Amino acid sequence: MSYTPPKVWKWNPGNGGKFASINKPTAGATQDKELPVGKHPFQLYSLATPNGVKVTVMLEELLALGHTGAEYDAWLIKINEGDQFGSGFVEVNPNSKIPALMDRSGETPQRVFESGAILLYLAEKFGAFLPTDHATRTECLSWLFWQMGSAPYLGGGFGHFYAYAPEKIEYCIDRFAMEAKRQLDVLDQRLADNAYLAGDDYTIADMAVWSWYGQLVLGRLYDAAEFLDVASYTNVVAWAEKIDARPAVKRGRMVNRAFGEPETQLHERHDASDFDTKTQDKIAPKE
Secondary structure: OOOOOOOOOOOOOOOOHHHOOOOOOOOOOOEOOOOOOOOOOEEEEEOOOHHHHHHHHHHHHHHHOOOHHHOEEEEEOOHHHOHHHEHHHHHHOOOOOOOEEEEOOOOOOEEEEOHHHHHHHHHHHHOOOOOOOHHHHHHHHHHHHHHHHHHHHHHHHHHHHHHHOOOOOHHHHHHHHHHHHHHHHHHHHHHOOOOEOOEOOOOHHHHHHHHHHHHHHOOOOOOOOOOOOHHHOHHHHHHHHHHHOOHHHHHHHHEOOOOOOHHHOEOOEOOHHHHHOOOHHHHOOOO
16 A cells, blocks of 8 residues: 655554554653662663663673672663653653663762763773774774664664564565665674674674674574574674673673563662572562
């Protein structure tokens, strides 16, 4: 069926598919709801989507290096229930998207939003996972921003139309599948001659890209691994598996995870010992 766009677009609240209840064309808080604050310098408000995983992986990697100042409380934001539109969350991120971070280590709390900005902020604050050599640093940041620019094509484009749209539209799926595969090919060619995206060392660029494309080739996003023939991108698969084996990455994937197998979930994280507690109430706390 052909569609002729109207002269002036108007929002149809019932035409958004799976996420119709939380998407709208306006910004700002819809409810008064303060955010909880824990005991650590960093307060993270998030969900273990690819963008959220970037930050919990980074924090766990910093702690694994011995940066005790990176201790954090991670609070679950239930986006399907509209937590991101609470007044407290909007104060931290006016864009109402996870993840959002408050750094309370200084005299004045500092908000940081957008996952790439959070990675860069933490890397600069702790002097880790960001090369100091100017050329390599530039390469790292280029790949970080490549991911930030390309994710909408994978998540909002391919993922939406392939997995979430109320009806399958061939043109849309073909368009974004083509772009997703082109991006995988970009990565595969880069990783053919480099251990990591910026060169020899693991950096925030790898954390950002792995959370999306690494998990895609590992079969964790959209049930689309076979459809996109991800196994053919052998360099990406090898790189993804190498990062996936890191203990800090395994921990980071669990934090703020409220879906999947219960043993993969840690709804909130307030101490490193939370990962050692295997009771059901701790792993997937009751409401």
